[in-house]
Amino acid sequence: MSDALRVEGLTKSYGNGVDALKGVDLVVAEADFFALLGPNGAGKSTLIGIVSSLVNKTAGRVAVFGEDLDRNPRAARAAIGLVPQEFNFNIWEPVEEIVINQAGYFGIPRGQAKVEARKHLTALGLWEKRRDQASTLSGGMKRRLMIARALVHKPKLLILDEPTAGVDIEIRQSMWHFLRELNEHYGTTVILTTHYLEEAENLCRRIAIIDHGTIIENTSMRSLLGRLNRETFVLYLREPLETLPKVADMEIRQQDETTLEVDLVAGQSLSRLFDALNQAGLEVISLRNKRNRLEELFMRLVKEGNAALGQGRIAGDPEVV
């Protein structure tokens, strides 16, 4: 079985001198559901652009189902369906036309293209809109239109660059369902980028994290989650705090008068914390988990990567993933 995607030593320097990719190696197995995560500007879209023939690479090799992008570009392209980050259809064209024309570019006869277009537009809830100009669609509908368009030639590898950006919760969940079906029932390999880490956690079996043009993590979702051994809790107190209580082995930080933050390592007891706070005469009125566990880990990995590179994130913007 050949790999769905094999990327070796891929680099990209844009004309303005930005080194967007600095030697990326990546293998995605056939039938995998793969998450590519990374902060803004990490190089995700650049990597996807090169794989799908929209960006010229500077150096390195890319093969799609064993077809080298340089030696056999057309076979490689034929295997890929792309849902790009930015809308890239002609907004003046009718919805159905956009999908059918895309099939035409892939050499699919019009009759067959119509059948495929109908199937995917219906599945994505756009059939009623088929005659409307794409400009009249809402943002979420436009994303779904791009998914329908990407599937019309039955690609073996579907690449989605932030497909759920700006999509409401209900539609997002139906998109998840749709993508999972595609992966499980049709064996389509899926590569997805997202800034919603719960999305990656929900859908993907493998995950790679890219930062500053370098892959800093590439592992299975399970083993990554297994490494999560620390959680941060936020505690809200009834009365303003005067002195910060001390609890053995626990790091307690004061956020404001009535808010505390506590890091707990796996195995540490929450009851012990509450007992200690009670003794200090502090009443906790509510409690929340600070961040999604994966987000926590993600932040840590990126921070470590940055420290290693000696590069800091934008000050005061630590939550942007």
Place this chain on the structure above:
Amino acid sequence: MNLRAAWIAYRTIVIREVLRFARIWVQTIVPPAVTTALYFVIFGHLIGSQLDDMQGYAYVDYIVPGLIMMSVITQSYANVVSSFFGTKYHRNIEEMLTSPMSSVVIVAGFVTGGVARGMAVGGVVSLVAYAFAEPRIAHPGVALGIALLTAVVFALGGLINAIYAKTFDDISIVPTFVLTPLTYLGGVFYTIDLLPDFWQQVSLVNPILYMINAFRYGLLGVTDIRLGLAFLITLLFALALFLIAVRMIQKGVGIKH
């Protein structure tokens, strides 16, 4: 991608292109027809009636081939330059770049769309012309052949212009400052026999002169230059521009970072 698939891809672009200009026919077909009608009324009838015959034809009849060619040239260019720039602007060029179709198919598709518009407008302008002038087609094969080749040359020119264009301004510079002057000086309204020697020689550098004269030969049977040379020059231009355009799309000039 086999030949059949390439053909389907080509046809998809062509149909899309033809529908595009056909849907907006008020902007694409009507204006050149109106302009031509004005030329005939003003130059042909009002002024032309005061002029001597030119190469044995009444002035109004003499300018018909040049005016038809003028619309073929401007319309095939305009169609591709605006359509291809539009696909860059809306980024739907990416639909084609991610597909397995070759650069040759992309170029051929857009050029065919431009030729279709050039010929469609040329046809409408001919009908308008013959409302004012005597209908004549001395050598139909020559007329059709040179009109098609010329349309190909300028459709390719429009494509290359659009590949380089970064703003909407960039797509009107060449038509305004290069195409229109060369066409007017290419013998649409006069035979170069009327010019002083020096300007005759200068005119011979203008490729459009050859195209218009070959077409005039096709309709009226008179020409300032040798027919074979006209076809050769036009063909060479078409070939060279085609190779350049294909190469540029292949390399992603102006469309890939």
